[in-house]
Amino acid sequence: MxxxxxxxxxxxxxxxxxxxxxxxxxxxxxxxxxxxEVQYVQAPATPPQPAPQNPPSPAPEAAQPKPEPKEEAVRYLEVKAPIVGTFYRAPSPEAEPYVKEGDRVRKGQVLCIIEAMKLMNEIESEFDGVVRKILVNNAEPVEYGQVLFLIEPA
Structure with a gap:
């Protein structure tokens, strides 16, 4: 199969x-x-709490966290494990990985292998784009539906 x-x-x-x-x-x-199926339930809203009358002033030496600059929202496409098995980035231990972060990929291109029941299953990209994040380390076990790669659409 x-x-x-x-x-x-x-x-x-x-x-x-x-x-x-x-x-x-x-x-x-x-x-x-x-x-x-997982069902998400929205928690009921809690009434706002009154502000304290005399809020404590922060210590001068305490560093205030700087707000993160707002980035334009980028929607990544997820490549998920279609089976349970062991994730491999390359066809053999001495070979180069199929893809690295930042690589451009095409639909149908092999991204990794998942070994299941002594069978090596090539996992292909379902779309064109750029690999932005590899979420699994080489030789780690993966579960069905686990996100393996984040790809920015081209």
Whole structure:
């Protein structure tokens, strides 16, 4: 089974709201379970607190934090792990990484490998852009859906 086949199975599970699937062949057994959807609840607003009558003055030697300059909001696209496994940045320990931060990537370009059940699965970019952040270290375990890369769209 390759990554594209696995992605299509996972998408079908999501589309049809299937919560569990087990696929068994002579070579491997794959079980996928989905938990309940996360629901976000907005906390009730609390009434404003009255200002103190005599606020304490800061000590002169205390450094006041400087406000961060407001950057233009940049929306990054996320590349997520399609499977559970071990993340590798390069095809072998002595090879150069597939990509580095700042590299321009094209749709379909290999970004990394995830090893799962002794199978090496190439993870490809789903869009063109620039790699802005690699969020996983080489040889670290990754979970399904974990964000691996942040890519600025081109």
């Amino acid at each position: 390759n990554v594209k086949e696995l992605k299509s199975i996972l998408q079908a599970l999501q589309d049809h709201e299937v919560s569990e699937l087990t696929l068994e062949t002579p070579d491997y057994k794959l079980t996928v379970k989905r938990g309940p």
